[in-house]
Amino acid sequence: MCFEKLGCRLSAADVSTERLVALGLSVVLTLLVISPLVAVTIAAVTDPAGLSAQPFIAVLGATRTIANTVTIAVGTTLFASIVGGALALFLARINTPSRALLSQLVTLPLYITPLLTAIAWSWLGSPRGGLINIFGRQVLGVDGLLNLQTSGGIIFVSALAYVPLPFLLVSAALRGMDPSLEESARIHGATTFQSLRLITLPLMLPAILGSALLVFVQTMGLFSVPAVLGMPSGIYVAGTEIYRSLNNFPPRVNQAAAWGLLLLGITSLLVWMQTALLNRRSFVTITGKAYRPRILEIGSTRYALAVVAWLYITAAVILPLATLVWAALVNFITVDFKLMSFDFRHFRYVLLEYPKTYLAMENSIILGIATATVGCALGLGTSWIIVRTRSRLRLYLDQVSMFPLAVPSMVLALGVLWVYVRATWLPIYGTIWILLVAYVTHYIPICVRAGSGALRSLHVELEDAARITGASWTKMLRWITYPLTRPTLISTWTLLFILSLQEISSSILLYTSRTTVLSVAVFDLWEAGNVNALAALGVIQLAITFLVLLGFLQFRREIRV
Amino acid sequence: MSAFLEVEHLTAGYGPLVAVEDVTFAVSQGEHVTLLGPSGCGKTTTLRTIAGLETPKSGRIVIDGKVIFDADEGRNVPPEKRGLAMVFQSYAIWPHMSVFDNVGFGFRVRGIGRRQARPAVERALSLVTLSAVAGRPASALSGGQQQRVALARAIAYESKVLLLDEPMSNLDAQLRTEMREELNDLRRQLGFTAVYVTHDQEEAFALSDRIVVMRGGRIEQQGAPSEIYCAPKTSFVAAFLGMKNIFDAELYPISGDRKMVEARLAPDVVLRVLNSWITAAASHPARIGFRPIDVRLETAGAAPAEGTPGIVTRSLFLGDVAHYYVRSGPIEICAHGRPRSEIVEGRAVRWSVDPDRCVVLRE
Numbered sequence A: 001m002c003f004e005k006l007g008c009r010l011s012a013a014d015v016s017t018e019r020l021v022a023l024g025l026s027v028v029l030t031l032l033v034i035s036p037l038v039a040v041t042i043a044a045v046t047d048p049a050g051l052s053a054q055p056f057i058a059v060l061g062a063t064r065t066i067a068n069t070v071t072i073a074v075g076t077t078l079f080a081s082i083v084g085g086a087l088a089l090f091l092a093r094i095n096t097p098s099r100a101l102l103s104q105l106v107t108l109p110l111y112i113t114p115l116l117t118a119i120a121w122s123w124l125g126s127p128r129g130g131l132i133n134i135f136g137r138q139v140l141g142v143d144g145l146l147n148l149q150t151s152g153g154i155i156f157v158s159a160l161a162y163v164p165l166p167f168l169l170v171s172a173a174l175r176g177m178d179p180s181l182e183e184s185a186r187i188h189g190a191t192t193f194q195s196l197r198l199i200t201l202p203l204m205l206p207a208i209l210g211s212a213l214l215v216f217v218q219t220m221g222l223f224s225v226p227a228v229l230g231m232p233s234g235i236y237v238a239g240t241e242i243y244r245s246l247n248n249f250p251p252r253v254n255q256a257a258a259w260g261l262l263l264l265g266i267t268s269l270l271v272w273m274q275t276a277l278l279n280r281r282s283f284v285t286i287t288g289k290a291y292r293p294r295i296l297e298i299g300s301t302r303y304a305l306a307v308v309a310w311l312y313i314t315a316a317v318i319l320p321l322a323t324l325v326w327a328a329l330v331n332f333i334t335v336d337f338k339l340m341s342f343d344f345r346h347f348r349y350v351l352l353e354y355p356k357t358y359l360a361m362e363n364s365i366i367l368g369i370a371t372a373t374v375g376c377a378l379g380l381g382t383s384w385i386i387v388r389t390r391s392r393l394r395l396y397l398d399q400v401s402m403f404p405l406a407v408p409s410m411v412l413a414l415g416v417l418w419v420y421v422r423a424t425w426l427p428i429y430g431t432i433w434i435l436l437v438a439y440v441t442h443y444i445p446i447c448v449r450a451g452s453g454a455l456r457s458l459h460v461e462l463e464d465a466a467r468i469t470g471a472s473w474t475k476m477l478r479w480i481t482y483p484l485t486r487p488t489l490i491s492t493w494t495l496l497f498i499l500s501l502q503e504i505s506s507s508i509l510l511y512t513s514r515t516t517v518l519s520v521a522v523f524d525l526w527e528a529g530n531v532n533a534l535a536a537l538g539v540i541q542l543a544i545t546f547l548v549l550l551g552f553l554q555f556r557r558e559i560r561v
Numbered sequence B: 001m002s003a004f005l006e007v008e009h010l011t012a013g014y015g016p017l018v019a020v021e022d023v024t025f026a027v028s029q030g031e032h033v034t035l036l037g038p039s040g041c042g043k044t045t046t047l048r049t050i051a052g053l054e055t056p057k058s059g060r061i062v063i064d065g066k067v068i069f070d071a072d073e074g075r076n077v078p079p080e081k082r083g084l085a086m087v088f089q090s091y092a093i094w095p096h097m098s099v100f101d102n103v104g105f106g107f108r109v110r111g112i113g114r115r116q117a118r119p120a121v122e123r124a125l126s127l128v129t130l131s132a133v134a135g136r137p138a139s140a141l142s143g144g145q146q147q148r149v150a151l152a153r154a155i156a157y158e159s160k161v162l163l164l165d166e167p168m169s170n171l172d173a174q175l176r177t178e179m180r181e182e183l184n185d186l187r188r189q190l191g192f193t194a195v196y197v198t199h200d201q202e203e204a205f206a207l208s209d210r211i212v213v214m215r216g217g218r219i220e221q222q223g224a225p226s227e228i229y230c231a232p233k234t235s236f237v238a239a240f241l242g243m244k245n246i247f248d249a250e251l252y253p254i255s256g257d258r259k260m261v262e263a264r265l266a267p268d269v270v271l272r273v274l275n276s277w278i279t280a281a282a283s284h285p286a287r288i289g290f291r292p293i294d295v296r297l298e299t300a301g302a303a304p305a306e307g308t309p310g311i312v313t314r315s316l317f318l319g320d321v322a323h324y325y326v327r328s329g330p331i332e333i334c335a336h337g338r339p340r341s342e343i344v345e346g347r348a349v350r351w352s353v354d355p356d357r358c359v360v361l362r363e
Helices: A002-006 A012-044 A054-061 A063-093 A099-106 A114-125 A131-140 A151-162 A164-175 A179-187 A192-220 A224-233 A238-247 A253-279 A301-329 A345-353 A356-388 A393-406 A409-422 A432-456 A460-468 A473-502 A518-528 A531-560 B043-051 B099-103 B114-127 B143-156 B173-190 B201-207 B225-230 B235-240
Strands: B003-014 B017-028 B032-036 B058-063 B066-070 B084-087 B161-165 B193-198 B210-215 B218-223 B245-254 B257-266 B269-274 B284-290 B295-299 B308-317 B322-328 B331-337 B348-353 B359-361
Touching: A012 A253, A012 A356, A012 A393, A012 A409, A012 A432, A012 A473, A054 A063, A054 A253, A063 A099, A063 A151, A063 A164, A063 A192, A063 A238, A063 A253, A063 A301, A099 A164, A099 A301, A114 A131, A114 A151, A114 A224, A114 A301, A114 A518, A114 A531, A151 A164, A151 A192, A151 A224, A151 A301, A164 A192, A179 A192, A192 A253, A192 A393, A224 A238, A224 A518, A238 A253, A238 A409, A253 A393, A253 A409, A301 A345, A301 A531, A345 A531, A356 A393, A356 A432, A356 A473, A356 A518, A356 A531, A393 A432, A409 A432, A432 A473, A460 A473, A460 B084, A473 A518, A473 A531, A518 A531, B003 B043, B003 B193, B017 B043, B017 B193, B017 B210, B017 B218, B032 B043, B032 B201, B043 B084, B043 B161, B043 B193, B084 B143, B099 B114, B099 B143, B114 B143, B114 B173, B143 B161, B143 B173, B173 B201, B193 B201, B201 B225, B210 B225, B210 B235, B218 B225, B218 B235, B235 B245, B235 B284, B235 B359, B245 B269, B245 B331, B257 B284, B269 B284, B269 B308, B295 B331, B322 B348
Parallel strands: B032 B193, B032 B210, B084 B161, B161 B193
Antiparallel strands: B003 B017, B003 B058, B058 B066, B210 B218, B245 B257, B245 B284, B257 B269, B284 B359, B295 B348, B308 B322, B308 B348, B322 B331
């Protein structure tokens, strides 16, 4: 009995459909996720002559860079987790004024690429040309008010960009916690603070650790912020080192791969440790259910908490955006109000003269649509196999689809590059499709998580009823599963579109002059020192992002009515 | 009557877990068979294997002379090709469709247009008295109405067997009684063949031609409702159907009376039981059971009473009935009856059970 081997839940005729889908997805995910990692590993231990430890020795010799990378990743993770976790507590559990509005605003940095935040802050805080420092010198007569071209500066700006991740995950965990757990602690004699410390905090631990790890993996392979704030002052991290190795002539591919393998080793170790740590404890108290969280009523301290939230929003959203818009409109950068004049000449230049704008915009939009669509389809298919079948492949699919969480996107891109330069049977190298492969692979965990969440909340009998009533597997997917999971799919689609629009870490390694994307075009302008044009293009990129977001919100409002 | 649905030597489970083991039963055309048992007894798994939603490990399922599953031949007809209908515990009403579209789904997937399907759908809706809400979105209905939609969907497209998986367990007590009657009326009108799963004995008695009692993945006993009720074969079936008094006993033949035997529950507790199987003169270890409702209580003091003396240890007043617990030596029996003010805790009583109300049980 062939179907018995796979142990599928459904019966023969569609076990073959289902089995084919499971097999196909396993092959696709293996190619997407595993092959780049194997490629990086091979590249890291070879050089043109053959097997060699040389690349690795060179990398391990660069102790300064390794130390910088780890310091910045650890610093950013701590900073972002503390701020994000604290904001989650303030806004989900304490009577902080206007917390509904603040909860929305705090997630805004997700939609602003860290590259633009970093550039805006470099204009504000670079030691000589930074606006704050010029202002200090000319108006206050103080020199060296702020220097962001340091490790501390990189940590500060990266953390601003990553705070929404811990904020969202911890808020979700706080909302998913049964309030009666805390209430019973209170009844049994705990003070408010004790019940927070002894009950809530331990229950939040998986969410806190999980989001911290997510931030850590992202910042270990971070490119944009260290490139903008670190490279000018000679502070290098692994991400910028990979970029430099590949842009060197001749490119030091094996050394870049060795950097990738080192990052991969560290992040995999941490992910493994986290799983080992959390597997021993089971937190069934946090369910998918949403409870009404109990709001702690506190006195006037709550205004201080609101100020903290507003400070964060100012630093992460208002100040960078204002700087960017100002720089896009002002004729040239100056702090002298008498010299400032505003018009649209930079927009005119970017839209009418700069040759890369339309190409980059077109590529970015095509890639955004393709990534979001392919990602949602892969996510729904994979999560269906994982959630609904007893196929043995589902365990493999579950593992492999979460794997990219442990892989910095730059390392992934390096592997993708290595694979498709050689895979002549699939000539996507030099086209935008190689970017699609990298994007989709990087976002698979988001897609599968979203898909399984939607399927788990969809009662299995709704699908079973369709089968009994005469629908085949594919008709069931089309008429029951898809329409009922569509709200989740649409939000996932929007998120993926926005994320791909901002992507730079892997794009910067994979683009060619014909396949440039918006983030890369912005980075090019930055490298060329064309500050005002950069600001204009950045504003355009943000405008596209927020238009898509508004469209989504409008759409969601319509289907709710 | 020849069998319309046959389940033969069915075994199912996942991994090392066996949910159903060697289950065999048959359903005739037009018959209503109930799978009855506590949760985890394998009744739902059995139903889902018939539906094709689970794949058994071994066995054979035949519907209307067509083999739809045979492990040895590797035959496994997918659920949509089995020609069945099912009412689910959660109702499984698709929230993104109207009531009409829910009921007409079976036609739609078979490529039958709305206009052609309309008469059948409307008839099904009128049978469950829901014609008025046909155009409404299904998610706007109450629990009882959703239940009716599920039923209408199951009877709209002509199916061979109707499967019902604890369809009433989410309804409140009053609605449940109503739906029970409606389901019986529908059956009388349409004459469908049905397999019903429940853990509620009252529901099983009210709805079935035959009951299959399951336990731990196996069939414990099958038969007509009255047979199962009056003559449970095992102490599990007896206890599950409310026979609270089950005791180990020693059976002795009574000289000169071949119809009756004596059952000794304890040195001083002896009951007379209808003899069903003892022929030899020797004693037999056995287990006997009787229902609390069949226990007669007499207060000591009234005329020289018959029966076993005992002391009331507990009495529970429940309105229409009262539960009394009476201790006689090492055993304690339970008696149900109309509340009587003179029976209070600590009171000495005598209790007795008619010989034809005592059952000898296996195990």
